[in-house]
Amino acid sequence: MLTMAMPALRFGSRAGIFVAAMAILLVLIAFVRWFWSHYRPTERLPPGSMGWPLVGETMDFLQPHSATSRGRFMEKHIKRYGNVFKSSLFGHQTIISADPELNKFILVNENKLFQCSYPSTITGILGKWSMLVLVGEEHKRMRSIAINFMNPAKLKDFFFKDIERHVLLTLQSWKDGDVLFAQQEAKKFTFNLMAKQILTFNPEEPRTQELMKDYYTFMKGVIAAPLNIPGTAYYRALKSRSKILDTLGRIMDARSQKPEDKYNDLLEVVTKSGSLTTEQVLDLVLNMLFAGHETSSVALTLALKFLADAPAVVQQLQEEHQAIYAARSFEKERLTWEDYKKMNFTHCVINETLRLGNVVRFVHRKALKDVYFKDFFIPKGWKVLPVFCAAHLDAGVYCRPLEFDPWRWQQIQEKNVYFTPFGGGNRLCAGADLAKLEMAVFIHHLVLQFEWKIAEADRAMAFPFVEFEKGLPIQINRRCFRPMQKQQ
Ligand code: HEM
Structure with missing residues (x-):
């Protein structure tokens, strides 16, 4: 046993x-x-403070500040913790990056290590098919429609003439000695242009004015607290959103009754392709109006402000554009694409405006995986905010960064890791070339026809959306420009 x-x-x-x-x-x-x-x-987690329970440091971060500064929050934190630090913003543990190399790394690793992740309030207003909300294949599909709508051939063949027409319409409405709100004029110009390209709405039509009115109420909701209670800006914005969508729906119905009519606008391209549902078309149209109008109108207003304070720059611009004008053949009163290609100094002015003005100051991302970069550790699930204005205004990157100095761009390559006004990676702004074209054509006619000065001191503030506190009042005077020696 x-x-x-x-x-x-x-x-x-x-x-x-x-x-x-x-x-x-x-x-x-x-x-x-x-x-x-x-x-x-955790010792490799960037240093920083998580602030108050729930709100974290959100209030400090959103404190309005001059658009040509990094703001008190960024200055204080960079000084204390360096270029990469942790915080708690919008209810999330967040890594804030003022490091251009990390920012680039974040942008080029979209969908691999990081992903676009805007606050949910944006979804409520811009819609669930907004390009800022979509990720992965859905984003790719919508993005390719936007890219195709503004591809280089279309810019040259369709947008270019229309941009000039809208610039001239705007400038023709200006009278010698007028005091104007530059921001309002720039918004009118960019809105009318986008309404024409997207919906074939003409500026003089009452429905364009109606759409613009609804759109502005809607816009206020993007930056409002998300309280869907009668009387709040957010509530009014949601109402305007439905009104705009109703209008667009009626246009689509009317068009479907007459399929033989041709428009050659974005609405026609997306409805005829049949690849999007009505809800997707409506969100896309609304988003293109938003993306194509808010940012470029602010950039143009900033250019007017910086130029008003820089007579030497205006003089060089006038020389460049007078030379272009004089070299144009007699019959061709309008600008040509070749003229546009000759606007070298104007491009320096545009780059410098975007660097110093910082229209889009940061973007929203989240980490899809644990990420190690240089000495930093970014845990999976944390929000990540690449802050572009930090490098744009860094004295270590740009000599005398607070000065408006377009000549610096004669020495700097435009494509560099320290200059990201249009973001980067596979979410690089789809309208970057269009925005530059709008600005260049506007500047061409403006400096040939007008002189302007600031009528009342004003400054651009980051709320974080950039806006002028008083709308930038300027006084304009017609120039006595004699176009001499035009080629016959
Ligand atoms: C100076 C003017 C402009 C600036 C500074 C600007 C800036 C930006 C930035 C930084 C982004 C990236 C957002 C992110 O990564 O989360 C972006 C995206 C975008 N922008 Fe612009 N933008 C401008 C003008 C325009 C114009 C005129 C259009 C024309 C409709 C446009 C259409 C878009 C679209 C469709 C996207 C989304 C791209 C995507 O998610 O794939 N933008 N813009």
Whole structure:
């Protein structure tokens, strides 16, 4: 009995040891995993402060400040913690990056390590098919429609003439000696242009004015607290959103009654392709109006402000554009694409405006995985904010960064890691070339026809949307420009 039991015992003890070893191993693995999730190398988490419970440091971060500064929050934190720091913003643990190399790394690793992640209030207003909200394949599909709508051939063949027509319409409405609100004029110009390209709405039509009115109420909701209660800006914005969508729906119905009519606008392209649902078309149209109008109108207003304070720059612009004008053949009163290509100094002015004005100051992302970059650790699930204005206004990158100095762009390559006014990676602004074209054509006719000065001191503020506090009042005077020596 005893001898019979011995091998079994021996076998039993080996199995016991094996089971015990496995159990210890499993406990060890579980412990390591637990330890890793709780005590992973937090010393490599960037330094920083998580602020108050729930709100974290959001209020400080959103404190309005001059658009040509990095703001008190960024200055204070960069000084204390360096270019990359942790915080708690909009209810999320967040890594804020003022490091241009990390920013570039974040942008080029979209969908691999990071993903676009705007606050949910944006979804409520811009809609769930907004390009700022979509990710992955859905984003790719919508983006390709936007890119195709503004591809280089279309800019040259369709947008170019229309931009000039809208610039001239705007400038023709200006009277010698007028005091105007530059921001309003720039908004009118960019809105009318986009309404024409997207919906074939002409500026003089009452429905364009109606759409613009609804659109501005809607816009106020993008930056309002998301309180859907009667009387609030957010509530009014949602109402305007439905009104705009109703209008667009009626246009689509009317068009479907007359399929033989041709429009050559974005609405026609997307409805005829049949690849989008009505809801997707409506969100796309609304988003293109938003993206194509808010940013470029602010950029144009900033250019007017910077130029008003820089007579030497205006003089060089006048020389460039007078030369272009004089070289134009007699019959061709309008600008040509070749003229546009000759606007070298104007492009320096545009770059410098975008660098100093910082129209889009930061973008919203989240980490899809644990990410290690240089000495930093970014945990999976954390929000990440690449702050572009930090590098644009960094004295270590740009000599005398607070000065408006377009000549610096004669030495700097436009494509560099420190200059990202249009973001980057596969979310690079789809309208970057269009925005530059609008600005260049506007500047051409403006400096040939007008002089302007600031009528009342004003400054651009980051709320974080950039806006002038008083709308930038300017006084304009017609120039006595004599176009001499025109080629016959
Ligand atoms: C000076 C003017 C402009 C500036 C500074 C600007 C800036 C930007 C930035 C930084 C982004 C990236 C957002 C992100 O990564 O989360 C963006 C995206 C976008 N912009 Fe612009 N933009 C300007 C003008 C325009 C214009 C005129 C249009 C024309 C409709 C436009 C259409 C878009 C679109 C469709 C996107 C989304 C791209 C995507 O998600 O793939 N933008 N813009």
